[in-house]
Amino acid sequence: MKIKVNLIENKVFLPVQIISKIDVALKFNNYYTREYLSLIKMICDEYHITRINNISPLTLYLFNKEYNIMLGDIEQSKLNLYENNHYSIEVHESTSIFRAIMDDNVGKIIFLAEQKEFDKNIAITSDFYPVRDYDFLSNPQLSTYNLLEICCYYGAVDCFKFLRTKFHLPITIDCLKFSFLSGVPDILNECLKECQPVLLYGVCNCIT
Template structure:
């Protein structure tokens, strides 16, 4: 929904009606903290605006929170923590139809299996430990240029390496280092790959830049790739209304209401 489709006054009226829902999910999708005090503040908003006031189903809220992880995985532990706060206060014993990988992450962190029917036997935990200390992926995640350079100067460094991980949106071929920079908004690492290794800006680079939110990266990607519906999908997921209106106004890309519902973006 946008003010291009409805009169501004009506848009403001509708936003006011759904303000509690909209603001709560913006806080979740745009979460940028690992500090317990700030997470408790977000939890208080969810508790007040969604759970206690509107009786929003607890299992759905927990599932929604965990489903955000692949689009903002730097803060995986923060999402797990928020889900745990709900589980503890409201004594949620089970969440059915949760994705296996998030069920496993929650179990690994807290020893609680949310969906009792899941079998963790086939899960490759190495696939989930990519951001541990001393990995190039962690250097990208924190845009740690000094550490990143050290990795690129090692013998055997492969500038064309790709990563497949369930912590990211699904990709058949995996993500290149440059694409990971776009995902995390790691502009310094991005510039190094472009200048030193001539890394190619792909369609996925542009798409992921809407999640990373770094406008310098996005502007560079727009020089080589044209936005499409997948970019709009990620703009919707980002819950950044400026990105959505930019694609709509500059490139005439329609807002997909299915994705707005799927990713809790009523704005």
């Protein structure tokens, strides 16, 4: 395992520090939640780690659901949130529009958009996504993101193009931030046409 050889055995980071960084990475790329948890499990097994203090409640919860191992305590309020909203390693339920975006399934998006009850302004508030800079003081736990912002988060270019063309959804600064993270040129270029690359330091700093 390259992490073990390059970072841990060379004393660049302690094993628990690597796990903390994986925990942060999960928020910024939750498409690979299962893989991130598997990596944490390998590190815990290799270095006999049974308790971690500096790790998010979401990761603790998902790790316990996947491996039946509790690495730390979770506040009851968070536990209730995760249970009541059916948080799982899959991130989104298979029938959800956000799952369609996650998989860049534009066919499903088109089908849903044709339904009479479709709401182009639907948004999601979830602990699976990073907290905005300007939300942190008022609500350090959660932020809400719209359909186009989620497209940018996942780099779902086909869904992004359809929603822009069909509904003319506005590009926000969060679209631009997430487009840098996902790195899809078509999305990034479109976002740069309407938003200046400001306020990006915070996001980039969190994942480096």
